[in-house]
Amino acid sequence: MIEFQNVSVLYPGTTEPALQDVNVTFKRGEFVCVLGKSGAGKSTFIRCINGLQPVSEGSIKWENKSLADMSNKENLEVRQKTGMIFQHFNLIPRMSVVQNILTGLFGYKKSYENLIGLFNSTERQYALEAIQQVELTVEPTRRVENLSGGQKQRVAIARALVQNPKVFLGDEPVASLDPGTAERIFQLLKETHVKRNLVSIINVHDVVLAKKFATRIIALKNGKLVFDGVPEKFDDLMYAEIYNY
Amino acid sequence: MVWFKRSQFFVFLCLIVVIGMCMRITEFDVSKFKDFQNMGDFLSKWFPMNTESLPYLFQESLLTIAIAFLGSLFGLIIGLPLSFLAARNTSNNRLMYGVTRFFLSFMRSVPEFVFGLILLTTLGLGPFPAVIAIVLHNIGVLGKLISELIEAADKGPMEAMRAVGAKKWIGNLFAILPQIWPNVLSQFFYRFEVAIRTSLILGLIGGGGIGQQLFIHFKTFQYQLVSVDVLLIMVMVILVDYIGGKIREKVI
Numbered sequence: 001m002i003e004f005q006n007v008s009v010l011y012p013g014t015t016e017p018a019l020q021d022v023n024v025t026f027k028r029g030e031f032v033c034v035l036g037k038s039g040a041g042k043s044t045f046i047r048c049i050n051g052l053q054p055v056s057e058g059s060i061k062w063e064n065k066s067l068a069d070m071s072n073k074e075n076l077e078v079r080q081k082t083g084m085i086f087q088h089f090n091l092i093p094r095m096s097v098v099q100n101i102l103t104g105l106f107g108y109k110k111s112y113e114n115l116i117g118l119f120n121s122t123e124r125q126y127a128l129e130a131i132q133q134v135e136l137t138v139e140p141t142r143r144v145e146n147l148s149g150g151q152k153q154r155v156a157i158a159r160a161l162v163q164n165p166k167v168f169l170g171d172e173p174v175a176s177l178d179p180g181t182a183e184r185i186f187q188l189l190k191e192t193h194v195k196r197n198l199v200s201i202i203n204v205h206d207v208v209l210a211k212k213f214a215t216r217i218i219a220l221k222n223g224k225l226v227f228d229g230v231p232e233k234f235d236d237l238m239y240a241e242i243y244n245y
Numbered sequence: 246m247v248w249f250k251r252s253q254f255f256v257f258l259c260l261i262v263v264i265g266m267c268m269r270i271t272e273f274d275v276s277k278f279k280d281f282q283n284m285g286d287f288l289s290k291w292f293p294m295n296t297e298s299l300p301y302l303f304q305e306s307l308l309t310i311a312i313a314f315l316g317s318l319f320g321l322i323i324g325l326p327l328s329f330l331a332a333r334n335t336s337n338n339r340l341m342y343g344v345t346r347f348f349l350s351f352m353r354s355v356p357e358f359v360f361g362l363i364l365l366t367t368l369g370l371g372p373f374p375a376v377i378a379i380v381l382h383n384i385g386v387l388g389k390l391i392s393e394l395i396e397a398a399d400k401g402p403m404e405a406m407r408a409v410g411a412k413k414w415i416g417n418l419f420a421i422l423p424q425i426w427p428n429v430l431s432q433f434f435y436r437f438e439v440a441i442r443t444s445l446i447l448g449l450i451g452g453g454g455i456g457q458q459l460f461i462h463f464k465t466f467q468y469q470l471v472s473v474d475v476l477l478i479m480v481m482v483i484l485v486d487y488i489g490g491k492i493r494e495k496v497i
Contacts, residue, residue, distance in 0.1 A: 052407055079410035090405035094423040103419060107410025114415050156405075163409060 001199055002026045002049060002167070006058035009044050009223075017056070018044040020223040028166075031193050032201045033210035035227075035234075036220035037243055042203040045220060046171045049201065050082040051075050080107035083160025087172035089152040091144045097155050098140035101127040104159040123162075130158035134188060150181035157188065168193060170202035174209070182206065186213050207239060291472035298470060302458060306477045308372060309454035310485075312447075313440035315376045320383025321433050324349075327384065328391035334403070335395055335417045349392075352385030357443045361450050375452030379440050390432050394425040427497045434489025441481055455481075 009019040047053035059066040134154040174182035211231040219227035336342035360378035368374040406416030448456025459474040
């Protein structure tokens, strides 16, 4: 469904590419964890998938169509069906839980509808259902900056859910959460993934979490793909290779 | 002296020289205060206040507030969208960024007083040209200040809005405006306060309001009315500052 063909990314002003000749394909139903040290290119890798980061060489194909060949509208459509969650949640401050969740629908609606907040009852129902799905127990009208880290990430996941995504991307979604909360958030991601039969590609530092939940692990080192296989094959040797211990 | 580098002494010396030069140019001379008595005599003529014209002067004060309010509010309404074009992170391209920045600097560099003098030729005397003069200058000031708030805003929400597939301008608006809104309001209320003082100066060129009254009273030696004017001006400025503070508290 998503295919990387010889993808390299070179940031302006640097000589070392952030991604180097990466070839990989993802299919529906796969729950992929991306491992690697800080600076190995994990964030760049994830951001390439929905075009937030343009590639310098090679191409990324969605259902056999390259992102680079798509029109602006098609690119936005790719992002609409890609739910993305971030390490720092990236919620809009001073807006409520339900308002934040409804911004997930922005890609589907006309500009003037977004501008004045014109959401019909079905769409509002979506948002409330998403709150239930992520097991968020706070008042929907509460402002997001008053929530705990775990609650904020649940709001962010709910925002991704109302997009009715085909793909889930996570850029270190549990890195700023305590271990217990991190595991519960991963559990939630996995359940949603299974229920909706998605492709999920998630960056993570915690190898234990990755081995517990992933159906496939890939690892990056200095921008190169150095491992791609089932979690059972990711052994201590590989761990040492990637983290240089 | 571990806290200082040798080069800092040089900077300090330069500063002393510059201060000395500025004092010469401005005829800065504290000894002139020996004629302090004159000021006391002059101020004593301000009292007792002549409160007979208070209702009329109050009305003129309302006119001043109206000029200042419209001037700063319309300045904000026009300056806010321009500030998104003048911020590096939200501008569409470098040309647009450069042109908008230049336009804002230009508007800022022309004092309200000059805008007022130019507008007099088409709009005539009265409060209307005063409002427009304040609007034009405030577009430049608020546009620049808000564009700097935009540039300093957290990038995270912008990235999230790009990721949901929102159109760029909608994404920028929603990701940034809620973040900077309390600061936008405090800039607005500060500019409102400044506009009250500006509209006093515009009174000098027939802009109306309490400023014009102040100059008339001053020129016709009616000092007991001047004191009433000054009192009303002080009350206005303090009131705007107080109300602005309360509104901002509510918003945060």
